[in-house]
Amino acid sequence: xxxxxxxxxxxxxxxxxxxxxxxxxxxxxxxxxxxxxxxxxxxxxxxxxxxxxxxxxxxxxxxxxxxxxxxxxxxxxxxxxxxxxxxxxxxxxxxxxxxxxxxxxxxxxxxxxxx
Amino acid sequence: xxxxxxxxxxxxxxxxxxxxxxxxxxxxxxxxxxxxxxxxxxxxxxxxxxxxxxxxxxxxxxxxxxxxxxxxxxxxxxxxxxxxxxxxxxxxxxxxxxxxxxxxxxxxxx
Numbered sequence: 376x377x378x379x380x381x382x383x384x385x386x387x388x389x390x391x392x393x394x395x396x397x398x399x400x401x402x403x404x405x406x407x408x409x410x411x412x413x414x415x416x417x418x419x420x421x422x423x424x425x426x427x428x429x430x431x432x433x434x435x436x437x438x439x440x441x442x443x444x445x446x447x448x449x450x451x452x453x454x455x456x457x458x459x460x461x462x463x464x465x466x467x468x469x470x471x472x473x474x475x476x477x478x479x480x481x482x483x484x485x486x487x488x489x490x
Numbered sequence: 491x492x493x494x495x496x497x498x499x500x501x502x503x504x505x506x507x508x509x510x511x512x513x514x515x516x517x518x519x520x521x522x523x524x525x526x527x528x529x530x531x532x533x534x535x536x537x538x539x540x541x542x543x544x545x546x547x548x549x550x551x552x553x554x555x556x557x558x559x560x561x562x563x564x565x566x567x568x569x570x571x572x573x574x575x576x577x578x579x580x581x582x583x584x585x586x587x588x589x590x591x592x593x594x595x596x597x598x599x600x
Contacts, residue, residue, distance in 0.1 A: 481533030
């Protein structure tokens with residue numbers, strides 16, 4: 376299957392700092408990428424949909440000024456958690472939609488811990 | 491998108507077929523059934539999808555009932571590495587969202 380690379384896999388930061396997570400589709404171009412968040416023992420929650428060259432679409436309840444998404448090219452989307460706080464600690468996962476609608480390839484996830 | 495119902499958990503024996511059920515009684519004609527799985531602490535993995543015909547690939551088979559109100563994912567020879575949470579998702583083909591429910595926690599035992 377197609378490969379989506381996500382970095383970093385784990386990050387620990389101090390409260391108040393910003394963290395950037397990168398998501399790259401390595402062997403296909405992805406017009407649409409998705410960002411999910413997952414708390415322990417819970418399912419994935421869609422945060423936002425990222426479309427190349429346009430503004431991201433955020434799900435209800437997700438603060439767009441806190442979770443900045445940039446999709447500057449067909450192979451790269453970034454999520455920046457600004458002024459992170461302990462409640463932002465979570466597992467963040469990106470995905471890219473393949474040429475077949477509904478078929479998503481996922482990154483390996485980023486475990487964010489805010490102290 | 492139509493709601494899906496899956497058992498919370500199930501065990502299966504290594505080497506045996508694992509049959510994972512999913513109910514989607516409110517599915518509409520243009521909605522597909524997708525299956526994904528998530529191994530602990532990893533990103534989800536696409537398994538298979540279908541509309542109304544049975545589908546098979548190198549990972550699994552998908553059996554959809556004639557009325558399309560339920561489906562079964564079959565892992566033909568379960569291995570310990572198939573232990574994961576399996577998600578059954580119903581989605582309109584060209585809808586941009588894929589929403590995950592609680593899934594079924596499958597534990598393959600030696």
